[in-house]
Amino acid sequence: MSIPVIEARGLTKRYGTATAVDGVNFTVAAGEIFGLLGPNGAGKTTTILMLLGLSDISEGQARVFGHDPMREPLAVKRRVGYLPDTVGFYDNMTAADNLHYTARLMGFGAAERREKIAAALARVGLSEVAEKKVGAFSRGMRQRLGLAEIVMKDARIAILDEPTNGLDPQASIDLLELIRSLKAHGVSILLSSHLLERVQSVCDRVALFNEGKIALMGSVAELGRQVLGGGFAVEVEAESSDGLVMRLSALTGVRSVEMPAPGRFRMVCDRDLRAEAAAAVVAAGGRLKQLSLDQPSLEEIYTRYFQHAQEEARHAA
């Protein structure tokens, strides 16, 4: 793994007696997309605000490019672009003027500003509406304008809080495409979301948040192995004679076989056993209708994990 650009060690945030974020550890490597996932109120936004120096850290340490966001917030904020959850702009100003204001705050000169803003707006596909008031913009356009701000800033890290929240499917696909293109330009990305499916497609690694703690961390495939007991899930749909379950279970490398519905079988195996399963069905005199290998989905990992956690809690009680 390359040098981390973001490091959190034992990061903790307390509000009075409530603990919003509880001893969180993670690192984001240069050039990767790291996802903070979890239900609303799990502490994702609070973690982000602490990394930006916008909220005090109760305990623990954060480093962004080696800078402490509490003590050197300007150094951190110069290098990090932030797209807040449902980003807002000044509605009575045009898109370009909104960016001009933030560009001035960043300390860019007039000529540099014009050039960067034009380039950034072109990159997110808002050039045509640059002189339109933001008041008339849709949600997706605002999010894109927010990304344009990060592009203009030349940020080395982009922190995106719920970037696809409330967007229609097409708008969120476009936005994820833009996020990928940011990564292609060498920007490290930290994004938070509760929409697991969308995020799975872009993240290199994810951290699952639950009640202020990181429950699981790693790439989606790693988490799948960890939570779903590893292995490959093969789904078989077949018009079958009896005893197919027995035959499938008898294959070497099969750990378990379930029958969620008549004629449908789900097997968890050590390796990809699709060919063997097909042969078994035919040998049993059945008619094979469908055969598929399931990639572990984050959604599944997530629900499975929390089911486990709840059951354990019940047992403990």
Add this chain to the structure above:
Amino acid sequence: MRREGSPWQGLGVVVLKELSDHLTGARMRVLELLVVLTALAAVYAAITQVRDSTAQDPFLFLRLFTTARDPLPSFVSFIGFLAPLMAIGLGFDSVNSEHSRRTLSRILSQPIYRDALLFGKFIAGLATLAISLIVLWLLVIGLGLLMLGVPPGGGEVGRMLIFLAVTIAYAGVWLALAMLFSVIFRSPATAALVTLGLWLFLTVIWPSLAPAIAQAVVPAEDQAGLVITAQMLARLSPSTLFGETVLAILHPTTRTLGPVYLSQLQGAVMGSPLPLWQSVLVAWPQIVGLVAATILLFVGGYVVFQRQEVRA
């Protein structure tokens, strides 16, 4: 360990942006129109009154500000009433609107400190008020020159300038108060209501409430104590301070703003005007009080704002 970088970074940018928002905003135009129309009516009435009666007054120009003609109050009382209104109109939604538009976290994630944002907004508000008040002040003087046909003397110009500065400081108090509430209350409507309520209370109710409280606290035999306590209590209101300052500055014969003992009057020529700096001295505590109130209220807002969570 000191925090890195200057708290003023980005201040100028914020000031210019807010100033242009104020000066181009519809709200400001309405307030401006209201103030100009009412104030000019008051001045016009004063001029006709002055022409009729006091031709021999050595401070003819100051009469423009202080003379009332029924049914209109004087220019000074108009300004004492409308300047706070303007200040509150500019300040009541300065911070909470950034919350509700969800622009705050985006702006604060730029390389600036919160100090720059809040102070920038205050300076821009004060500058807007100063610009409007100066324009109004020049209008009044121009009107006076045209209609009275007498140029003001040096002392009068000095007094009018001080009056202008005091009015700006007075408006600053209400601006700082409005901004404090705009930090505390997330809803601009609540902030506006609370600020206006407090303003009405301090301007209209408090001056009449102060003697009643004094009577309850001080024993009835202590006549001097009663008067002094009532006055001290009344002076907690910025409007009282403003009224007293204006009295001292624009009425050169004012020798004191409090009760006077007979011994202090020995050798005084009653009714003769004080020199300019003596008048300033008479009102000095009030002027300092106005400036101090502005600073205190701003610092209060600053402290709350620094500790506030950014998220909506």
